[in-house]
Amino acid sequence: MSKPIHSYTLMRDQLAIVIPARNEAPTVAAVVARVRAASAAQVIVVNDSSTDDTAAQARSAGATVLTLPVQLGAWGATQTGLRFAIRHGARAVLTMDADGQHHADAIATLLATQETTQADLVIGSAPERLSRPKRIARLYFRLIAGLEVRDFTSGFRLYSARAARLLCFRHATLFDYQDLGVLMLLKNYGLRVVEAKVSMSERNHGMSRVFSSWAHVARYMLLTTLVCMARAGRARRPA
Amino acid sequence: MNGVQITSLSIGLILAATIIYLLRRDHLHGPYALWWLSMAVVTALVGAFPGAIDWIANALDIGYPPALAFVLAIALMLVKMLTMDIERTRQELLLRRLAQRLAMLDEEIKERNRGE
Numbered sequence: 063m064s065k066p067i068h069s070y071t072l073m074r075d076q077l078a079i080v081i082p083a084r085n086e087a088p089t090v091a092a093v094v095a096r097v098r099a100a101s102a103a104q105v106i107v108v109n110d111s112s113t114d115d116t117a118a119q120a121r122s123a124g125a126t127v128l129t130l131p132v133q134l135g136a137w138g139a140t141q142t143g144l145r146f147a148i149r150h151g152a153r154a155v156l157t158m159d160a161d162g163q164h165h166a167d168a169i170a171t172l173l174a175t176q177e178t179t180q181a182d183l184v185i186g187s188a189p190e191r192l193s194r195p196k197r198i199a200r201l202y203f204r205l206i207a208g209l210e211v212r213d214f215t216s217g218f219r220l221y222s223a224r225a226a227r228l229l230c231f232r233h234a235t236l237f238d239y240q241d242l243g244v245l246m247l248l249k250n251y252g253l254r255v256v257e258a259k260v261s262m263s264e265r266n267h268g269m270s271r272v273f274s275s276w277a278h279v280a281r282y283m284l285l286t287t288l289v290c291m292a293r294a295g296r297a298r299r300p301a
Numbered sequence: 302m303n304g305v306q307i308t309s310l311s312i313g314l315i316l317a318a319t320i321i322y323l324l325r326r327d328h329l330h331g332p333y334a335l336w337w338l339s340m341a342v343v344t345a346l347v348g349a350f351p352g353a354i355d356w357i358a359n360a361l362d363i364g365y366p367p368a369l370a371f372v373l374a375i376a377l378m379l380v381k382m383l384t385m386d387i388e389r390t391r392q393e394l395l396l397r398r399l400a401q402r403l404a405m406l407d408e409e410i411k412e413r414n415r416g417e
Contacts, residue, residue, distance in 0.1 A: 069412065108404070126412075128404040134397055142401040149405065235397050236390070 080143030083160035187213030313348020
């Protein structure tokens with residue numbers, strides 16, 4: 063009996079789970095193992111040019127590993143995973159962080175929410191966890207972009223194939239962060255975004271890269287305001 | 302030929318010669334080469350005939366002719382910098398897409414080899 067050329071046929075019409083990871087060797091294997099225990103989906107770890115053995119750890123835990131030759135950041139890595147999953151026919155793509163703050167048992171919550179709402183993007187959100195600067199940022203973005211999403215920085219998301227395909231294109235490649243640019247793009251194309259409340263852990267190690275210092279926050283707010291300016295009011299025909 | 306003219310002509314010619322040298326060494330290509338070649342010609346001409354600036358400024362009723370040279374130079378630099386950043390953005394997009402594609406193809410080749 064001939065083996066299929068590659069195991070990605072498993073992804074066809076199924077859920078794929080994308081985990082962007084940069085230097086997450088201490089946690090990535092456990093995260094992949096928990097996800098695999100909770101779901102039959104193919105797990106794709108996108109190794110964002112790590113300098114530790116993130117790739118080997120992820121592979122040993124049973125994930126498919128894509129290794130970026132240059133560091134593209136969280137969104138660049140996530141988009142790589144989306145492209146790969148869509149290329150191999152995935153029906154939906156779930157993304158989660160490699161540091162263990164998102165729980166594998168909450169995957170079912172996101173899937174159930176998509177089932178009932180038929181939304182193109184379900185964001186796993188823990189709004190009570192939002193820090194003060196994030197709350198202020200959220201109010202500000204609601205004002206300038208009209209976005210109702212509460213936990214806009216959450217990387218725990220379930221994209222429909224339609225949303226994922228839209229985000230694979232070149233026009234989504236130059237986003238520096240996965241949040242506002244992505245959300246506004248989907249909004250402009252008339253796709254529906256809902257939030258599902260989930261519990262999250264404190265990060266096992268490390269901390270939010272964006273909200274780590276006031277200088278970072280300022281840079282983030284400026285760049286994201288620019289994204290809003292570039293995208294606001296650019297309604298498109300539904301894709 | 303007076304002192305001023307000799308100074309401006311040598312500056313113009315040195316700039317023009319440097320640019321043409323870089324062009325011939327393939328350090329500048331395509332549209333950049335064209336832009337810098339034009340700049341080489343302009344610097345050489347202005348160097349040879351600095352009076353031309355005065356003449357044009359007078360024709361345009363500009364009281365202080367060097368201002369015309371400065372304004373034109375700054376405006377051209379701004380345009381050049383803007384087009385450079387546009388080009389950089391295009392290259393960044395290309396680089397990111399290529400890196401993503403490389404990561405995908407790399408894994409697909411490895412998987413194919415594992416399957417055999």
